[in-house]
Amino acid sequence: MMLWLLLCAPVWSAERDAVVAKLDGVAVVTEGELADWQAAQACYGEGALTSRNAGLMRLLEAAIAEKALKDTGASKFTQAEVEAEAARIDRETRAPDILACIKNGLKGERYLKAFVKPTLVESKLRSYLMQDVGVQAGSRKKVEDAIRKARQGSLQKAAKQYGLVYSSMTYSLEATTGSALPWSPYEKEFIEQHLKKLKAGELGKAAIESDYDFRAVRLLKTDGKKWFFESAYALKLDQVEWLKGMPKMKLEILDEGLRGWVKGIKGNPRLVATEVQ
Known part of the structure; x- marks a missing residue:
């Protein structure tokens, strides 16, 4: 029932486009993207994290890492790269039923943005920190x-x-x-x-x-x-120390409740790169 509600509840276009968070003035999380993330997570069944809080943090972590990698010139995250990652997930998935559920609920670009791209960002960040000669x-x-x-x-x-x-x-x-x-x-x-x-x-x-x-x-x-x-x-330089060495990103949370929650978080390795507004 929860999955059906998340996948089928009407979210009007204006509501989907409403911005939840910005990084340096650029929208990085919208209401639609939050809803899509929640729908994808619901496919994992009972006990899956589907809250707005969890969705916001997951999408913020991906957005912060993506911006940091772009700013350093480590990756551009082209459409071709995202589509190649989607193809890799198709080939290597060990949970085809869950993947099918996610794809059935999120079509095309929504699937790529809510599910595939965050996975690609994490992979790129891990590889960059482990292998880049300059960083290490x-x-x-x-x-x-x-x-x-x-x-x-x-x-x-x-x-x-x-x-x-x-x-x-x-x-x-x-x-x-x-x-x-x-x-x-x-x-x-x-x-x-x-x-x-x-x-x-x-x-x-x-x-x-x-x-x-x-x-x-x-x-x-x-x-x-x-x-x-x-x-x-x-030890190799980790993401916390790497992000600390970068210029602070201005993180704006437009939802008042979520903003208060994010400001109270201590120790998140990605948030060290931001100043929460």
């Missing part, structure tokens, strides 16, 4: 500086000097009994890619990059089954 230059440099310092000395001391997280670790090629932590295939992969090439006491020449950090390693010893090594890493 500071974190990489700290590890590279520590490697240069540790070539003739202690990695632990170099880690402390450059603000890295230091630890000593043991990885195995396969699961072993008596280990304090469960074995992961990642250990074998890390050994093959980064530790087998090192001699005991040797420090890796370059920073090792993962999706989440940059790392320096020094092999301490190995018996051919276990590799004992020390490590120092710097």
